[in-house]
Amino acid sequence: MNNTYNDLVHQTFHFxxxxxxxxxxxxxxxxxxxxxxxxxxxxxxxxxxxxxKIGMQVAKAKKMFGDAIKKHKYGGEYFYxxxxxxxxxxxxxxxxxxxxxxLETSFAYxxxxxxxxxxxxxxxxxxxxxxxxxxxxxxxxxxxSLINDGFKNVIPILDNKSEFEDYKKSIRSKEPVxxxxxxxxxxxxxxxxxxxxxxxxxxxxxEFYIDKIKDNEKFRLKMLHFFMNKGIKDDVYYWxxxxxxxxxxxxxxxxxxxxxxxxxGGGLPIKHSLNFEYDYNxxxxxxxxxxxxVCKKNKVDVPDIYTEFGSFTIGETGAVVYSVLxxxxxxxxxxxxxxxxxxxxxxxxxxxxGEKFLMLPINKWENEYQEVHLGGLTCDSHxxxxxxxxxxxxxxxxxxxxxxxEPLYIGFFHTGAYQDQLAGYGGIKHCMIPSPxxxxxxxxxxxxxxxxxxxxxxxxxSMLKILGYIK
Numbered sequence: 001m002n003n004t005y006n007d008l009v010h011q012t013f014h015f016x017x018x019x020x021x022x023x024x025x026x027x028x029x030x031x032x033x034x035x036x037x038x039x040x041x042x043x044x045x046x047x048x049x050x051x052x053k054i055g056m057q058v059a060k061a062k063k064m065f066g067d068a069i070k071k072h073k074y075g076g077e078y079f080y081x082x083x084x085x086x087x088x089x090x091x092x093x094x095x096x097x098x099x100x101x102x103l104e105t106s107f108a109y110x111x112x113x114x115x116x117x118x119x120x121x122x123x124x125x126x127x128x129x130x131x132x133x134x135x136x137x138x139x140x141x142x143x144x145s146l147i148n149d150g151f152k153n154v155i156p157i158l159d160n161k162s163e164f165e166d167y168k169k170s171i172r173s174k175e176p177v178x179x180x181x182x183x184x185x186x187x188x189x190x191x192x193x194x195x196x197x198x199x200x201x202x203x204x205x206x207e208f209y210i211d212k213i214k215d216n217e218k219f220r221l222k223m224l225h226f227f228m229n230k231g232i233k234d235d236v237y238y239w240x241x242x243x244x245x246x247x248x249x250x251x252x253x254x255x256x257x258x259x260x261x262x263x264x265g266g267g268l269p270i271k272h273s274l275n276f277e278y279d280y281n282x283x284x285x286x287x288x289x290x291x292x293x294v295c296k297k298n299k300v301d302v303p304d305i306y307t308e309f310g311s312f313t314i315g316e317t318g319a320v321v322y323s324v325l326x327x328x329x330x331x332x333x334x335x336x337x338x339x340x341x342x343x344x345x346x347x348x349x350x351x352x353x354g355e356k357f358l359m360l361p362i363n364k365w366e367n368e369y370q371e372v373h374l375g376g377l378t379c380d381s382h383x384x385x386x387x388x389x390x391x392x393x394x395x396x397x398x399x400x401x402x403x404x405x406e407p408l409y410i411g412f413f414h415t416g417a418y419q420d421q422l423a424g425y426g427g428i429k430h431c432m433i434p435s436p437x438x439x440x441x442x443x444x445x446x447x448x449x450x451x452x453x454x455x456x457x458x459x460x461x462s463m464l465k466i467l468g469y470i471k
């Protein structure tokens with residue numbers, strides 16, 4: 001039996017596959033980007049964003065929903081929204097907006113981004129801005145300022161009953177303002193609590209609408225919103241929650257004719273392993289058909305469907321690339337490969353929630369493989385990565401320093417969502433591990449791949465200034 005890393009991958013998975021292949025030098029290609037060439041040019045560690053993937057993902061979702069709507073003769077429209085909290089970087093948000101999408105916000109400072117995007121003519125006052133999250137006073141006032149400035153499709157999603165009072169005081173629009181209500185969904189049995197802390201409990205929705213919104217000429221209930229923390233998955237839990245929300249929608253629709261939108265928050269999954277399988281078409285078809293059937297049963301018109309895709313939009317754009325600095329044999333069974341950065345500071349999901357990303361070596365595919373543990377540079381005992389999503393182990397090529405002085409390079413892929421938002425971009429990191437350089441890859445006007453350096457590796461001077469050692 002062959003035992004090179006190349007043989008291992010081909011014997012275990014269907015390979016090559018979308019986004020991943022190797023070239024004639026036995027080095028990895030990610031969306032046809034030669035990662036080894038980027039290493040030679042920039043060094044490691046670095047983060048990379050492959051911008052064209054954004055448009056591919058948006059087009060994929062729009063086509064699937066469009067096909068499902070046509071197939072089932074669904075009477076509503078579909079609207080794609082991007083969650084800014086997934087990544088606030090301007091080059092990410094602006095690239096996303098090129099593909100005719102709308103935006104979802106989570107905090108007051110998001111509204112400042114909205115104003116900057118409008119000033120740069122990246123959006124207009126017709127763009128839908130779905131305002132989610134538990135609102136501080138600063139947030140509600142910022143939302144009100146957008147509405148007062150003539151943004152016609154800003155929809156505040158009420159997360160609690162008292163939020164409505166802020167809008168009554170601060171919004172001065174002469175036209176009725178569209179608002180939404182977020183339903184507090186039940187969590188999975190494995191959670192520490194039964195019901196989400198976000199949203200209004202479902203038993204209070206009808207009463208709140210009748211008492212506070214129904215006869216208020218200043219506001220119209222436009223949208224019902226629910227969010228599934230686990231995302232859109234084909235299991236009893238998801239379909240049960242969706243049906244509960246749909247039945248509540250139908251009850252509201254009968255007394256609230258202006259209600260016209262259902263926001264199915266919680267996103268589609270992305271590939272975190274080469275053996276990833278998910279039938280996107282099936283799920284989207286079933287969602288559209290379920291909504292139609294429940295509405296038909298209750299004799300109400302179907303709603304327009306809104307989705308808020310964050311990870312699905314940008315997750316598969318990202319990669320983080322490291323060098324293996326050394327190999328350490330700590331006992332008879334455990335071999336450690338030490339990387340030139342930290343998982344805690346660059347991929348906090350691996351540390352905080354045990355997330356598994358798609359991990360592959362960049363070079364040395366022709367070498368034999370072995371089981372290893374990956375260790376980061378911090379002194380924290382939890383700065384490690386020891387298992388993949390599909391197996392309770394990590395296999396990588398052996399390092400033969402006598403055969404080749406070139407280090408082993410490894411990459412974690414589909415890391416584009418949330419990692420910088422959680423770890424914090426720049427600033428002070430654990431053990432003062434610097435934020436790595438960030439490379440952006442996109443197509444030029446002629447359709448050729450080009451790369452550019454968005455940010456250099458963080459310097460010690462920048463940290464010392466924050467800490468007060470340098471004035």
